[in-house]
Amino acid sequence: MLYDTEDTIVAVSSAPGSSARGILRISGPESLQSLDRVFHPQLSCDSLATASWSRCFGCVDVSEGITVAVKAYSFPGPRSYTGQDMVELHVPGSAALLQMLLQRFLAEGCRLADPGEFTARAFLSGRLDLSEAEAVGEVIAAQSDAQLRAAQRLLDGDLHRFCGEILSRLTDITALVEAHIDFSQEEIEFASPEQLQTELSDLETSLATLLRDSVAWEQLEHLPHVVLAGAANAGKSTLANALLGIDRSVVSQIAGTTRDILTAPLQLTTGECLLMDTAGLGAVEDILAGQSQMLTQNVIAACDLLLWVFDASADQSQQQHEQTLLQQLIAQFPPREIIFVANKIDQLPNPDEPLIVSPNYQQAAVIAVSALTRQNLPQLLGAIEDTLHNCPQVSADQQGIALTARQRHALQAGAAAVTQARQLLADQESPELLALELRTALDELGAISGQVVPDDVLDRIFSRFCVGK
Ligand SMILES: Nc1nc2c(ncn2[C@@H]2O[C@H](COP(=O)(O)OP(=O)(O)OP(=O)(O)O)[C@@H](O)[C@H]2O)c(=O)[nH]1
Numbered sequence: 358m359l360y361d362t363e364d365t366i367v368a369v370s371s372a373p374g375s376s377a378r379g380i381l382r383i384s385g386p387e388s389l390q391s392l393d394r395v396f397h398p399q400l401s402c403d404s405l406a407t408a409s410w411s412r413c414f415g416c417v418d419v420s421e422g423i424t425v426a427v428k429a430y431s432f433p434g435p436r437s438y439t440g441q442d443m444v445e446l447h448v449p450g451s452a453a454l455l456q457m458l459l460q461r462f463l464a465e466g467c468r469l470a471d472p473g474e475f476t477a478r479a480f481l482s483g484r485l486d487l488s489e490a491e492a493v494g495e496v497i498a499a500q501s502d503a504q505l506r507a508a509q510r511l512l513d514g515d516l517h518r519f520c521g522e523i524l525s526r527l528t529d530i531t532a533l534v535e536a537h538i539d540f541s542q543e544e545i546e547f548a549s550p551e552q553l554q555t556e557l558s559d560l561e562t563s564l565a566t567l568l569r570d571s572v573a574w575e576q577l578e579h580l581p582h583v584v585l586a587g588a589a590n591a592g593k594s595t596l597a598n599a600l601l602g603i604d605r606s607v608v609s610q611i612a613g614t615t616r617d618i619l620t621a622p623l624q625l626t627t628g629e630c631l632l633m634d635t636a637g638l639g640a641v642e643d644i645l646a647g648q649s650q651m652l653t654q655n656v657i658a659a660c661d662l663l664l665w666v667f668d669a670s671a672d673q674s675q676q677q678h679e680q681t682l683l684q685q686l687i688a689q690f691p692p693r694e695i696i697f698v699a700n701k702i703d704q705l706p707n708p709d710e711p712l713i714v715s716p717n718y719q720q721a722a723v724i725a726v727s728a729l730t731r732q733n734l735p736q737l738l739g740a741i742e743d744t745l746h747n748c749p750q751v752s753a754d755q756q757g758i759a760l761t762a763r764q765r766h767a768l769q770a771g772a773a774a775v776t777q778a779r780q781l782l783a784d785q786e787s788p789e790l791l792a793l794e795l796r797t798a799l800d801e802l803g804a805i806s807g808q809v810v811p812d813d814v815l816d817r818i819f820s821r822f823c824v825g826k
Protein backbone atom coordinates (compact mmCIF):
# COMPACT_ATOMS: atom_id res chain seq x y z
CA MET A 358 0.00 0.00 0.00
CA LEU A 359 1.31 3.43 -0.88
CA TYR A 360 0.58 6.04 1.73
CA ASP A 361 -0.57 8.75 -0.65
CA THR A 362 -3.05 10.98 1.14
CA GLU A 363 -3.45 13.51 -1.65
CA ASP A 364 -6.16 11.71 -3.59
CA THR A 365 -9.76 11.27 -2.52
CA ILE A 366 -10.83 7.77 -1.51
CA VAL A 367 -14.26 6.21 -1.33
CA ALA A 368 -15.65 2.92 0.03
CA VAL A 369 -18.75 1.33 1.45
CA SER A 370 -18.10 1.38 5.17
CA SER A 371 -21.18 -0.44 6.46
CA ALA A 372 -21.19 -4.22 6.86
CA PRO A 373 -21.95 -6.31 3.77
CA GLY A 374 -25.51 -7.53 3.28
CA SER A 375 -28.86 -5.88 3.81
CA SER A 376 -29.40 -3.58 6.78
CA ALA A 377 -31.48 -0.62 7.85
CA ARG A 378 -28.74 1.80 6.93
CA GLY A 379 -25.81 1.66 4.51
CA ILE A 380 -22.89 4.07 4.66
CA LEU A 381 -20.58 5.32 1.94
CA ARG A 382 -17.47 7.09 3.16
CA ILE A 383 -15.29 9.57 1.25
CA SER A 384 -12.06 11.16 2.47
CA GLY A 385 -9.58 13.51 0.83
CA PRO A 386 -9.15 17.03 -0.51
CA GLU A 387 -11.87 16.61 -3.18
CA SER A 388 -14.52 15.10 -0.88
CA LEU A 389 -16.76 18.15 -0.57
CA GLN A 390 -16.37 19.13 -4.23
CA SER A 391 -17.28 15.68 -5.52
CA LEU A 392 -20.32 15.66 -3.23
CA ASP A 393 -21.33 19.08 -4.53
CA ARG A 394 -21.28 17.82 -8.11
CA VAL A 395 -23.69 14.90 -7.56
CA PHE A 396 -25.79 15.92 -4.59
CA HIS A 397 -29.07 17.84 -4.83
CA PRO A 398 -29.83 19.23 -1.39
CA GLN A 399 -33.30 19.95 -0.12
CA LEU A 400 -34.05 23.65 -0.05
CA SER A 401 -33.96 23.89 3.74
CA CYS A 402 -30.38 22.58 3.94
CA ASP A 403 -27.53 24.64 5.31
CA SER A 404 -24.33 24.65 3.33
CA LEU A 405 -22.25 21.51 3.76
CA ALA A 406 -19.00 23.44 3.48
CA THR A 407 -19.04 24.86 7.00
CA ALA A 408 -16.21 24.85 9.51
CA SER A 409 -17.80 22.22 11.76
CA TRP A 410 -19.69 19.08 10.80
CA SER A 411 -23.10 19.40 9.19
CA ARG A 412 -25.90 17.24 7.89
CA CYS A 413 -28.18 17.69 4.94
CA PHE A 414 -31.03 15.73 3.34
CA GLY A 415 -31.15 15.46 -0.43
CA CYS A 416 -30.70 13.07 -3.29
CA VAL A 417 -28.07 11.74 -5.67
CA ASP A 418 -28.65 10.71 -9.31
CA VAL A 419 -26.83 7.40 -9.36
CA SER A 420 -27.55 6.53 -12.99
CA GLU A 421 -30.03 7.30 -15.79
CA GLY A 422 -33.41 7.71 -14.13
CA ILE A 423 -32.38 6.40 -10.69
CA THR A 424 -32.29 8.88 -7.87
CA VAL A 425 -31.45 7.90 -4.30
CA ALA A 426 -32.56 9.81 -1.22
CA VAL A 427 -29.52 10.31 1.02
CA LYS A 428 -28.56 11.92 4.26
CA ALA A 429 -25.19 13.61 3.68
CA TYR A 430 -22.83 14.37 6.55
CA SER A 431 -19.78 16.54 5.97
CA PHE A 432 -16.85 16.53 8.40
CA PRO A 433 -14.33 19.19 7.39
CA GLY A 434 -10.70 18.47 8.27
CA PRO A 435 -8.73 18.55 10.44
CA ARG A 436 -11.40 17.62 13.01
CA SER A 437 -12.69 14.57 11.15
CA TYR A 438 -11.84 10.89 11.74
CA THR A 439 -9.14 10.90 9.05
CA GLY A 440 -8.02 14.47 9.71
CA GLN A 441 -9.01 15.33 6.13
CA ASP A 442 -12.24 16.64 4.61
CA MET A 443 -14.69 13.75 4.88
CA VAL A 444 -18.16 12.98 3.71
CA GLU A 445 -20.54 10.20 4.71
CA LEU A 446 -23.67 9.34 2.79
CA HIS A 447 -26.31 7.36 4.68
CA VAL A 448 -28.82 5.46 2.55
CA PRO A 449 -31.13 2.47 3.01
CA GLY A 450 -28.77 -0.50 3.41
CA SER A 451 -29.18 -2.24 0.07
CA ALA A 452 -26.01 -3.69 -1.40
CA ALA A 453 -27.11 -2.85 -4.96
CA LEU A 454 -27.85 0.76 -4.04
CA LEU A 455 -24.53 1.20 -2.28
CA GLN A 456 -22.68 -0.23 -5.29
CA MET A 457 -24.42 2.26 -7.61
CA LEU A 458 -23.56 5.12 -5.29
CA LEU A 459 -19.97 3.91 -5.08
CA GLN A 460 -19.71 3.75 -8.90
CA ARG A 461 -21.05 7.30 -9.10
CA PHE A 462 -18.24 8.61 -6.91
CA LEU A 463 -15.62 6.53 -8.72
CA ALA A 464 -16.85 8.18 -11.93
CA GLU A 465 -16.28 11.53 -10.21
CA GLY A 466 -12.59 10.72 -9.89
CA CYS A 467 -12.51 9.22 -6.38
CA ARG A 468 -10.34 6.13 -5.88
CA LEU A 469 -11.59 2.92 -4.23
CA ALA A 470 -10.03 2.81 -0.75
CA ASP A 471 -7.69 -0.01 0.26
CA PRO A 472 -8.41 -2.04 3.41
CA GLY A 473 -7.87 0.11 6.51
CA GLU A 474 -7.00 3.18 4.45
CA PHE A 475 -9.34 5.54 6.35
CA THR A 476 -7.73 4.51 9.64
CA ALA A 477 -4.26 4.70 8.04
CA ARG A 478 -5.03 8.31 7.12
CA ALA A 479 -6.20 8.97 10.69
CA PHE A 480 -2.81 7.70 11.86
CA LEU A 481 -0.81 9.62 9.24
CA SER A 482 -2.57 12.88 10.08
CA GLY A 483 -1.86 12.34 13.79
CA ARG A 484 -5.52 11.83 14.77
CA LEU A 485 -4.70 8.36 16.15
CA ASP A 486 -1.41 6.91 17.27
CA LEU A 487 -0.48 3.49 15.92
CA SER A 488 -1.60 1.54 18.99
CA GLU A 489 -5.00 3.27 18.80
CA ALA A 490 -5.25 2.60 15.05
CA GLU A 491 -4.50 -1.07 15.73
CA ALA A 492 -7.24 -1.00 18.37
CA VAL A 493 -9.75 0.06 15.69
CA GLY A 494 -8.86 -3.13 13.81
CA GLU A 495 -9.15 -5.22 16.96
CA VAL A 496 -12.55 -3.70 17.84
CA ILE A 497 -13.78 -4.67 14.36
CA ALA A 498 -12.33 -8.18 14.68
CA ALA A 499 -13.43 -8.75 18.31
CA GLN A 500 -15.42 -11.93 18.77
CA SER A 501 -15.96 -11.86 22.49
CA ASP A 502 -16.71 -9.38 25.21
CA ALA A 503 -13.20 -9.75 26.63
CA GLN A 504 -11.62 -8.92 23.27
CA LEU A 505 -13.95 -6.01 22.71
CA ARG A 506 -13.25 -4.52 26.13
CA ALA A 507 -9.49 -4.96 25.72
CA ALA A 508 -9.65 -3.35 22.27
CA GLN A 509 -11.69 -0.50 23.71
CA ARG A 510 -9.03 0.09 26.40
CA LEU A 511 -6.39 0.19 23.67
CA LEU A 512 -8.54 2.60 21.71
CA ASP A 513 -8.98 4.74 24.81
CA GLY A 514 -5.21 5.13 24.68
CA ASP A 515 -4.05 3.16 27.76
CA LEU A 516 -0.91 1.95 25.98
CA HIS A 517 -0.46 5.33 24.31
CA ARG A 518 -0.41 7.06 27.71
CA PHE A 519 1.95 4.53 29.25
CA CYS A 520 4.41 4.71 26.32
CA GLY A 521 4.17 8.49 26.20
CA GLU A 522 5.28 8.72 29.83
CA ILE A 523 8.11 6.21 29.41
CA LEU A 524 9.33 7.92 26.24
CA SER A 525 9.33 11.30 27.92
CA ARG A 526 11.43 9.98 30.86
CA LEU A 527 13.76 8.18 28.47
CA THR A 528 14.16 11.29 26.32
CA ASP A 529 15.17 13.27 29.42
CA ILE A 530 17.80 10.68 30.34
CA THR A 531 19.14 10.57 26.77
CA ALA A 532 19.32 14.37 26.67
CA LEU A 533 21.37 14.39 29.90
CA VAL A 534 23.79 11.76 28.59
CA GLU A 535 24.17 13.51 25.24
CA ALA A 536 24.70 16.87 26.94
CA HIS A 537 27.44 15.21 28.97
CA ILE A 538 29.11 14.09 25.69
CA ASP A 539 28.71 17.51 24.04
CA PHE A 540 30.17 19.38 26.99
CA SER A 541 32.74 16.79 28.01
CA GLN A 542 35.53 19.38 27.93
CA GLU A 543 33.85 21.44 30.56
CA GLU A 544 33.55 20.49 34.18
CA ILE A 545 29.78 20.32 34.32
CA GLU A 546 27.96 17.32 35.71
CA PHE A 547 24.46 17.14 34.24
CA ALA A 548 23.40 14.14 36.26
CA SER A 549 25.26 11.86 38.60
CA PRO A 550 25.73 8.23 37.49
CA GLU A 551 23.75 7.20 40.60
CA GLN A 552 20.83 9.39 39.53
CA LEU A 553 20.87 7.88 36.05
CA GLN A 554 21.11 4.37 37.51
CA THR A 555 18.00 5.00 39.61
CA GLU A 556 16.10 6.50 36.67
CA LEU A 557 16.99 3.59 34.39
CA SER A 558 16.11 0.92 36.90
CA ASP A 559 12.75 2.65 37.55
CA LEU A 560 12.08 2.48 33.82
CA GLU A 561 13.10 -1.16 33.75
CA THR A 562 10.62 -1.94 36.53
CA SER A 563 7.77 -0.09 34.79
CA LEU A 564 8.39 -1.92 31.52
CA ALA A 565 8.73 -5.29 33.25
CA THR A 566 5.47 -4.70 35.14
CA LEU A 567 3.59 -3.85 31.96
CA LEU A 568 4.95 -6.92 30.18
CA ARG A 569 4.12 -9.14 33.14
CA ASP A 570 0.56 -7.87 33.59
CA SER A 571 -0.32 -7.74 29.93
CA VAL A 572 -1.94 -10.51 27.95
CA ALA A 573 -1.48 -11.43 24.32
CA TRP A 574 -4.35 -10.89 21.91
CA GLU A 575 -4.04 -14.52 20.90
CA GLN A 576 -4.65 -15.45 24.53
CA LEU A 577 -7.91 -13.50 24.52
CA GLU A 578 -8.91 -15.37 21.43
CA HIS A 579 -8.95 -18.54 23.53
CA LEU A 580 -12.06 -18.46 25.67
CA PRO A 581 -11.93 -20.60 28.82
CA HIS A 582 -13.24 -24.12 28.20
CA VAL A 583 -15.81 -25.43 30.66
CA VAL A 584 -16.62 -29.12 30.22
CA LEU A 585 -19.75 -30.90 31.46
CA ALA A 586 -18.90 -34.54 32.12
CA GLY A 587 -20.31 -37.42 34.12
CA ALA A 588 -21.95 -40.79 33.79
CA ALA A 589 -24.54 -41.39 31.11
CA ASN A 590 -27.97 -39.97 31.94
CA ALA A 591 -26.69 -37.72 34.75
CA GLY A 592 -28.41 -34.78 33.04
CA LYS A 593 -25.43 -33.07 31.38
CA SER A 594 -27.28 -32.14 28.21
CA THR A 595 -30.32 -30.92 30.12
CA LEU A 596 -28.00 -28.78 32.22
CA ALA A 597 -26.15 -27.46 29.15
CA ASN A 598 -29.45 -26.41 27.58
CA ALA A 599 -30.64 -24.80 30.82
CA LEU A 600 -27.41 -22.82 31.25
CA LEU A 601 -27.36 -21.68 27.63
CA GLY A 602 -31.05 -20.89 27.52
CA ILE A 603 -31.41 -22.77 24.20
CA ASP A 604 -32.04 -26.38 23.26
CA ARG A 605 -28.60 -27.07 21.88
CA SER A 606 -28.22 -30.71 22.94
CA VAL A 607 -30.60 -33.64 22.51
CA VAL A 608 -31.96 -34.91 25.83
CA SER A 609 -33.44 -38.36 26.41
CA GLN A 610 -33.81 -41.12 28.95
CA ILE A 611 -31.68 -43.36 26.79
CA ALA A 612 -28.16 -43.64 28.19
CA GLY A 613 -25.54 -42.61 25.64
CA THR A 614 -27.63 -39.93 23.89
CA THR A 615 -24.79 -37.48 23.39
CA ARG A 616 -22.03 -38.75 21.12
CA ASP A 617 -20.17 -35.66 19.92
CA ILE A 618 -18.76 -32.76 21.87
CA LEU A 619 -21.32 -29.96 21.58
CA THR A 620 -19.82 -26.54 22.14
CA ALA A 621 -21.53 -23.18 22.60
CA PRO A 622 -20.45 -19.81 24.05
CA LEU A 623 -21.86 -19.12 27.50
CA GLN A 624 -22.18 -15.52 28.61
CA LEU A 625 -21.06 -14.85 32.20
CA THR A 626 -21.12 -11.53 33.99
CA THR A 627 -17.31 -11.57 34.10
CA GLY A 628 -16.83 -12.51 30.44
CA GLU A 629 -17.49 -15.44 28.23
CA CYS A 630 -16.55 -19.11 28.18
CA LEU A 631 -17.13 -22.09 25.90
CA LEU A 632 -19.47 -24.66 27.42
CA MET A 633 -18.89 -28.20 26.16
CA ASP A 634 -21.44 -30.98 26.55
CA THR A 635 -19.85 -34.41 26.31
CA ALA A 636 -20.75 -38.08 25.95
CA GLY A 637 -21.46 -39.87 29.22
CA LEU A 638 -18.62 -41.95 30.66
CA GLY A 639 -19.03 -45.56 31.69
CA ALA A 640 -19.30 -48.98 30.12
CA VAL A 641 -18.36 -48.94 26.46
CA GLU A 642 -21.07 -50.73 24.51
CA ASP A 643 -19.93 -50.18 20.92
CA ILE A 644 -17.12 -48.64 18.86
CA LEU A 645 -18.95 -45.32 18.66
CA ALA A 646 -19.26 -45.08 22.44
CA GLY A 647 -15.56 -45.84 22.74
CA GLN A 648 -14.68 -43.04 20.33
CA SER A 649 -17.06 -40.61 22.05
CA GLN A 650 -15.47 -41.31 25.42
CA MET A 651 -12.01 -40.76 24.03
CA LEU A 652 -13.13 -37.36 22.73
CA THR A 653 -14.55 -36.59 26.18
CA GLN A 654 -11.28 -37.51 27.87
CA ASN A 655 -9.36 -35.28 25.46
CA VAL A 656 -11.44 -32.21 26.19
CA ILE A 657 -11.30 -32.86 29.93
CA ALA A 658 -7.52 -33.05 29.76
CA ALA A 659 -7.34 -29.63 28.08
CA CYS A 660 -10.19 -27.83 29.85
CA ASP A 661 -9.99 -24.92 32.28
CA LEU A 662 -12.88 -26.12 34.42
CA LEU A 663 -14.61 -29.49 34.74
CA LEU A 664 -18.23 -29.60 35.90
CA TRP A 665 -18.69 -33.16 37.14
CA VAL A 666 -22.43 -33.83 36.93
CA PHE A 667 -23.92 -36.68 38.95
CA ASP A 668 -27.44 -37.85 39.66
CA ALA A 669 -28.11 -37.01 43.30
CA SER A 670 -31.37 -38.96 43.22
CA ALA A 671 -29.76 -42.20 41.98
CA ASP A 672 -29.64 -45.28 44.19
CA GLN A 673 -26.54 -46.12 46.14
CA SER A 674 -25.05 -48.58 43.67
CA GLN A 675 -25.41 -46.02 40.81
CA GLN A 676 -23.80 -43.31 42.96
CA GLN A 677 -21.00 -45.71 43.82
CA HIS A 678 -20.52 -46.42 40.09
CA GLU A 679 -20.39 -42.67 39.30
CA GLN A 680 -17.76 -42.11 41.99
CA THR A 681 -15.58 -44.88 40.69
CA LEU A 682 -15.78 -43.31 37.23
CA LEU A 683 -14.80 -39.96 38.67
CA GLN A 684 -11.83 -41.37 40.59
CA GLN A 685 -10.54 -43.15 37.49
CA LEU A 686 -10.95 -40.02 35.43
CA ILE A 687 -9.21 -37.71 37.89
CA ALA A 688 -6.32 -40.12 38.29
CA GLN A 689 -5.77 -40.24 34.54
CA PHE A 690 -6.75 -36.70 33.46
CA PRO A 691 -6.50 -34.37 36.46
CA PRO A 692 -8.47 -31.25 35.55
CA ARG A 693 -7.21 -27.78 36.45
CA GLU A 694 -10.38 -26.89 38.30
CA ILE A 695 -13.44 -28.92 39.22
CA ILE A 696 -16.95 -28.20 40.52
CA PHE A 697 -19.28 -31.05 41.55
CA VAL A 698 -22.81 -30.59 40.31
CA ALA A 699 -25.37 -32.70 42.17
CA ASN A 700 -28.24 -32.82 39.67
CA LYS A 701 -31.90 -33.87 39.84
CA ILE A 702 -32.46 -32.59 43.39
CA ASP A 703 -36.13 -32.16 42.46
CA GLN A 704 -36.28 -35.97 42.72
CA LEU A 705 -34.97 -36.13 46.27
CA PRO A 706 -37.55 -37.10 48.89
CA ASN A 707 -35.95 -34.62 51.27
CA PRO A 708 -34.20 -31.87 49.24
CA ASP A 709 -32.96 -30.09 52.39
CA GLU A 710 -30.89 -33.03 53.55
CA PRO A 711 -27.18 -32.25 53.05
CA LEU A 712 -25.53 -34.08 50.18
CA ILE A 713 -22.52 -36.19 50.87
CA VAL A 714 -19.99 -36.10 48.11
CA SER A 715 -16.71 -37.91 48.15
CA PRO A 716 -13.96 -37.66 47.20
CA ASN A 717 -13.32 -34.20 48.49
CA TYR A 718 -11.13 -33.32 45.54
CA GLN A 719 -9.10 -30.09 45.96
CA GLN A 720 -11.87 -28.89 48.31
CA ALA A 721 -13.98 -28.32 45.23
CA ALA A 722 -17.38 -26.70 45.53
CA VAL A 723 -20.51 -28.87 45.45
CA ILE A 724 -23.56 -27.18 43.96
CA ALA A 725 -26.91 -28.97 44.16
CA VAL A 726 -29.19 -28.14 41.24
CA SER A 727 -32.10 -29.33 39.21
CA ALA A 728 -31.42 -28.85 35.52
CA LEU A 729 -35.09 -29.65 34.90
CA THR A 730 -36.64 -27.05 37.23
CA ARG A 731 -33.63 -24.69 36.95
CA GLN A 732 -33.33 -24.64 40.74
CA ASN A 733 -29.99 -23.18 41.96
CA LEU A 734 -28.67 -22.44 38.46
CA PRO A 735 -27.68 -18.87 39.46
CA GLN A 736 -25.53 -20.39 42.26
CA LEU A 737 -23.86 -22.68 39.74
CA LEU A 738 -23.19 -19.79 37.36
CA GLY A 739 -21.73 -17.81 40.28
CA ALA A 740 -19.40 -20.70 41.16
CA ILE A 741 -18.27 -20.97 37.51
CA GLU A 742 -17.52 -17.24 37.43
CA ASP A 743 -15.58 -17.38 40.70
CA THR A 744 -13.50 -20.33 39.53
CA LEU A 745 -12.73 -18.85 36.13
CA HIS A 746 -11.79 -15.54 37.69
CA ASN A 747 -8.18 -16.70 37.83
CA CYS A 748 -8.12 -17.66 34.16
CA PRO A 749 -6.00 -15.12 32.26
CA GLN A 750 -8.57 -14.90 29.47
CA VAL A 751 -11.30 -13.75 31.78
CA SER A 752 -9.31 -11.75 34.28
CA ALA A 753 -7.54 -9.84 31.48
CA ASP A 754 -10.90 -8.30 31.08
CA GLN A 755 -10.55 -6.41 34.32
CA GLN A 756 -6.91 -5.41 34.37
CA GLY A 757 -4.02 -6.00 31.98
CA ILE A 758 -3.51 -4.33 28.65
CA ALA A 759 -3.78 -6.73 25.72
CA LEU A 760 -0.78 -6.42 23.40
CA THR A 761 -0.47 -7.38 19.77
CA ALA A 762 2.62 -9.41 18.86
CA ARG A 763 4.15 -6.28 17.30
CA GLN A 764 3.61 -4.20 20.43
CA ARG A 765 4.97 -6.91 22.72
CA HIS A 766 8.03 -7.35 20.54
CA ALA A 767 8.75 -3.60 20.56
CA LEU A 768 8.25 -3.39 24.34
CA GLN A 769 10.59 -6.33 24.90
CA ALA A 770 13.25 -4.87 22.61
CA GLY A 771 12.89 -1.47 24.31
CA ALA A 772 13.13 -3.04 27.77
CA ALA A 773 16.22 -5.03 26.74
CA ALA A 774 17.91 -1.83 25.49
CA VAL A 775 17.12 -0.06 28.79
CA THR A 776 18.64 -2.97 30.74
CA GLN A 777 21.68 -2.92 28.48
CA ALA A 778 22.04 0.85 29.02
CA ARG A 779 21.89 0.42 32.80
CA GLN A 780 24.54 -2.29 32.57
CA LEU A 781 26.83 -0.06 30.48
CA LEU A 782 26.46 2.68 33.06
CA ALA A 783 27.26 0.28 35.90
CA ASP A 784 30.36 -0.91 33.99
CA GLN A 785 31.42 2.73 33.52
CA GLU A 786 31.47 2.31 29.74
CA SER A 787 31.77 5.38 27.50
CA PRO A 788 28.82 7.80 27.41
CA GLU A 789 28.77 7.42 23.61
CA LEU A 790 27.91 3.71 23.93
CA LEU A 791 25.32 4.52 26.56
CA ALA A 792 23.71 7.17 24.34
CA LEU A 793 23.59 4.70 21.45
CA GLU A 794 21.76 2.13 23.57
CA LEU A 795 19.33 4.76 24.86
CA ARG A 796 18.59 5.78 21.26
CA THR A 797 17.81 2.14 20.45
CA ALA A 798 15.39 2.02 23.36
CA LEU A 799 13.75 5.25 22.16
CA ASP A 800 13.38 3.85 18.62
CA GLU A 801 11.88 0.57 19.80
CA LEU A 802 9.43 2.13 22.24
CA GLY A 803 8.61 4.93 19.79
CA ALA A 804 7.52 2.28 17.29
CA ILE A 805 4.61 1.29 19.55
CA SER A 806 2.82 4.58 19.07
CA GLY A 807 4.14 4.82 15.53
CA GLN A 808 6.72 7.56 15.88
CA VAL A 809 9.22 5.48 13.93
CA VAL A 810 7.66 2.79 11.77
CA PRO A 811 8.74 1.58 8.40
CA ASP A 812 6.11 1.37 5.63
CA ASP A 813 6.06 -2.43 5.51
CA VAL A 814 5.03 -2.55 9.17
CA LEU A 815 2.19 -0.12 8.43
CA ASP A 816 1.19 -2.32 5.49
CA ARG A 817 0.98 -5.36 7.71
CA ILE A 818 -1.15 -3.55 10.27
CA PHE A 819 -3.64 -1.89 7.95
CA SER A 820 -4.01 -4.79 5.52
CA ARG A 821 -5.76 -6.71 8.34
CA PHE A 822 -8.63 -4.22 8.21
CA CYS A 823 -11.60 -4.41 5.90
CA VAL A 824 -12.26 -1.91 3.15
CA GLY A 825 -14.18 1.13 4.37
CA LYS A 826 -12.52 1.29 7.81
N1 LIG B 1 -36.14 -35.01 37.35
C1 LIG B 1 -35.09 -34.58 36.68
N2 LIG B 1 -34.75 -35.16 35.52
C2 LIG B 1 -33.67 -34.72 34.85
C3 LIG B 1 -32.90 -33.62 35.32
N3 LIG B 1 -31.90 -33.41 34.44
C4 LIG B 1 -32.04 -34.34 33.47
N4 LIG B 1 -33.11 -35.11 33.70
C5 LIG B 1 -33.58 -36.24 32.89
O1 LIG B 1 -32.56 -37.21 32.81
C6 LIG B 1 -32.57 -37.85 31.53
C7 LIG B 1 -31.18 -37.77 30.91
O2 LIG B 1 -30.91 -36.43 30.65
P1 LIG B 1 -29.78 -35.96 29.62
O3 LIG B 1 -29.67 -34.49 29.77
O4 LIG B 1 -30.02 -36.51 28.27
O5 LIG B 1 -28.53 -36.68 30.30
P2 LIG B 1 -27.03 -36.76 29.76
O6 LIG B 1 -26.15 -36.75 30.95
O7 LIG B 1 -26.78 -35.72 28.74
O8 LIG B 1 -27.02 -38.20 29.10
P3 LIG B 1 -26.02 -38.81 27.97
O9 LIG B 1 -25.92 -37.82 26.88
O10 LIG B 1 -26.73 -40.05 27.55
O11 LIG B 1 -24.74 -39.10 28.66
C8 LIG B 1 -33.65 -37.17 30.72
O12 LIG B 1 -34.83 -37.93 30.76
C9 LIG B 1 -33.84 -35.84 31.44
O13 LIG B 1 -35.14 -35.31 31.28
C10 LIG B 1 -33.30 -33.00 36.55
O14 LIG B 1 -32.71 -32.06 37.07
N5 LIG B 1 -34.39 -33.53 37.19
Ligand SMILES: [Mg+2]
Pocket residue numbers: 593594595606607608614615634635636637
Ligand atom coordinates in the same frame (compact mmCIF):
# COMPACT_ATOMS: atom_id res chain seq x y z
MG1 LIG C 1 -26.23 -35.86 26.81
